[in-house]
Amino acid sequence: MPTYDVAIVGGGYSGLAVAHFARKRGLSAVVLEKEERPGGKVQTVREAGNVVELGPLGWLDKEPAVTEMAADLGLVPVPAAPAEKVRYLLRRGRITALPSGPGSFLTTPFLTVGGKLRVMAEPFIKAKRDGGDESARSFARRRLGQQMADAFFEPFVSGIYAGDPGRLSAPGAFPLLAGWERDSGSLVRGAVKYMRAKAKRRKAGEPVGTGSLCSFAGGLAALAEAGTQALGDDCRLGVAPDRARKDGDCWVLERGGQEVARARQLVMACPAPATAGILRAEAPDLVDAAEGIRGDPLCVVAATFRREQIRERVDDGFGFLAARSEGFRPLGVQFAHAIFPGQTAAGLAQIRVLIGGSFDAQAHALDDAGLYQACFGPLEGLLGITGEPLQTWTRRVMGGVPQYEMGHLVRVARIEASAARLGGLHFAGDSFSGVGVVKAFARAKEVALAL
Ligand SMILES: Cc1cc2nc3c(=O)[nH]c(=O)nc-3n(C[C@H](O)[C@H](O)[C@H](O)COP(=O)(O)OP(=O)(O)OC[C@H]3O[C@@H](n4cnc5c(N)ncnc54)[C@H](O)[C@@H]3O)c2cc1C
The missing domain is CATH 3.90.660.20 (Protoporphyrinogen oxidase, mitochondrial; domain 2)
Structure with a gap:
């Protein structure tokens, strides 16, 4: 059995992207995927002239790693139609347009005058900078007022996490927003600073993306299929290791006591509960933390x-x-x-x-x-x-979207500390450092560069 530079457990977008960027650096990589189909949460059905997405619908073009891997594999992103930008919310049983700018915010029926004034007062609300955790609900109500939090923020949380804002961690699940408050003192000032920095990067010719929702001809599975094809025999479908152990400087992956792969470095790109099961014997100190990240x-x-x-x-x-x-x-x-x-x-x-x-x-x-x-x-x-x-x-x-509940950042830090102790162990995948396609790719590239 060959010794690879890196073995990756999980053939969702994260695992396939780690393999792609590792191979781009000249490393040998093998992906082990439990199912007979690559892509994980991404699943596209093509039937009777329809492309039907049964997982994510698209990805936001703001992370160059997705476009980079797609281009390497000969795929061109297909941007969504302009209609995508028009979003609605249900209000008193009617489908009602969301405000799309400051003008429509002033006239939106979703908030009373008091609710709107409270949102406008956001830059003057004292920032919380104690570094402690806080629920997403409490964060939104504190910064934006209860009306805005309940009418807009909570449905937005449902749209991303299908989760309970009272249990999700604001710094864990919404690090960008929490960072704006921490670093700039308010969401408004943080957003302005963020947009200015982005404009500067764009002017300097850096790839910052168009911000459009994108897919591929043939749907999102096209990228997983192309990634799998490029890996050839090094993408092993229907293989689910149940244990990882260290053997000298190498990581050995086993199934039922039989070795299925061996590599100098190991990337766990499967959901956190599966990660806990596979590392239970070798890294018992991370098991509780990993089992706490579920959907x-x-x-x-x-x-x-x-x-x-x-x-x-x-x-x-x-x-x-x-x-x-x-x-x-x-x-x-x-x-x-x-x-x-x-x-x-x-x-x-x-x-x-x-x-x-x-x-x-x-x-x-x-x-x-x-x-x-x-x-x-x-x-x-x-x-x-x-x-x-x-x-x-x-x-x-069945695993839904992993919930970054209160304490998430502490859980991830504990998992990372355990990995650092063992050496050659890395974590990608949406259980740990970001839900969504673009975050999966950003993390995957980061991990591949750190190998
Ligand atoms: C219904 C739904 C809609 C979504 N919509 C969007 C959207 O529109 N836009 C967006 O950006 N994001 C969306 N997301 C989130 C996005 O799909 C994920 O964050 C992203 O696909 C995560 O990819 P991943 O590779 O990290 O994880 P996964 O796709 O979960 O991949 C993990 C892989 O590990 C495998 N595995 C598990 N155990 C083992 C084992 N023992 N051995 C080997 N392999 C194993 C699994 O089979 C799986 O293939 C949605 C998610 C869902 C569920």
């Missing part, structure tokens, strides 16, 4: 309809989120045909609904018909949908 099941239900089956306009926006107070069970609704028009067959609408997460962790237990009803039942009246869908797709992502 609740999240489900995606997508359906296509003929356009004339839908009464309301669904072409000029991304879709909508809902505050929990609306009593609307799904977490969010996306008009996939309007976002990436090339991914839906002509004359059809493709609607994607997310359901589950921390507040509805049992939704996954519904059968497919029950999930469809829970997602699309409430849309029948809202969007005026008549008749049956042409096709439906359902996926249950």
Whole structure:
């Protein structure tokens, strides 16, 4: 069995990106992926002229590592249609446009005059700089006031984490926002500074991205498939190591006591609970911390309809989120045909609904018909949908989105300290240092450069 420079456990976007950037540096790399399919949370189905995303829908072009790997593999990002920028929220049972700038903020019906004044007072609110942890809910209410926090921030948290803002850690889950307060004293001043710095980098010719939501022709799985193909036999699908142990200067990965790979360095790019299981014997001190980073099941239900089956306009926006107070069970609704028009067959609408997460962790237990009803039942009246869908797709992502709950940064520091003690051990993947495609890539490149 060859000794690789690096073995990577997990063939989601993170693991494949670590392998890509490591090989670009001239290192030999092997990826071990439990499933028979690469991509992890990314899963694209191509059927009857439709590209249906059953995991993430797209990535924001603000992290050059995604574009770099795509370009290396001959893929060109496809930006979303302008409709993507138009976002909606449910308000008193009606789909209502979100403010898109200072003018529409002043007239938005979501906040009272008092609520708007409170948001405008944000730069004058004393900054919390004690370095302690705080829940995302408390952070948002303290900085922006309760109305803004409940009406906008909480649905935004649902959209990213499908989580409970009362349990998520503000510095863990929203490090950029927490950093703005810590370093600039306010979110407004932090945002202005951030945008100025970005403009300066752009002027200097640095790749800062367009900020657009992007996908690829053939959907997000195209990048995972190209990455897997480039790895050839060094991407081993259907292989799930259950133990990692050190043997001299090498890491040995085993399954049922049999060696499956050997390498000088090891990158764990699988979810934190799986990482805990694999490292239990060699690094018992990280197990508790890694087991504390979990997610609740999240489900995606997508359906296509003929356009004339839908009464309301669904072409000029991304879709909508809902505050929990609306009593609307799904977490969010996306008009996939309007976002990436090339991914839906002509004359059809493709609607994607997310359901589950921390507040509805049992939704996954519904059968497919029950999930469809829970997602699309409430849309029948809202969007005026008549008749049956042409096709439906359902996926249950059992680990959902990892929740960076209070204490997350301490957990990660404990895991990193344990890794430093053992040597040659690294962590990528969205359990540890950022949820979402762009953060997965940024971290993967960072890890590959540190190998
Ligand atoms: C429904 C949903 C919608 C989302 N929407 C968006 C979006 O629109 N935009 C966005 O940016 N992000 C979105 N995200 C988040 C984004 O998908 C993830 O943050 C990102 O894909 C994480 O990639 P990863 O490689 O770190 O983890 P994963 O994709 O989870 O990959 C981990 C891999 O490890 C493998 N594995 C587990 N155990 C073992 C083992 N013992 N041995 C070997 N392999 C193992 C798994 O099979 C998996 O393939 C969404 C997530 C979900 C669930």
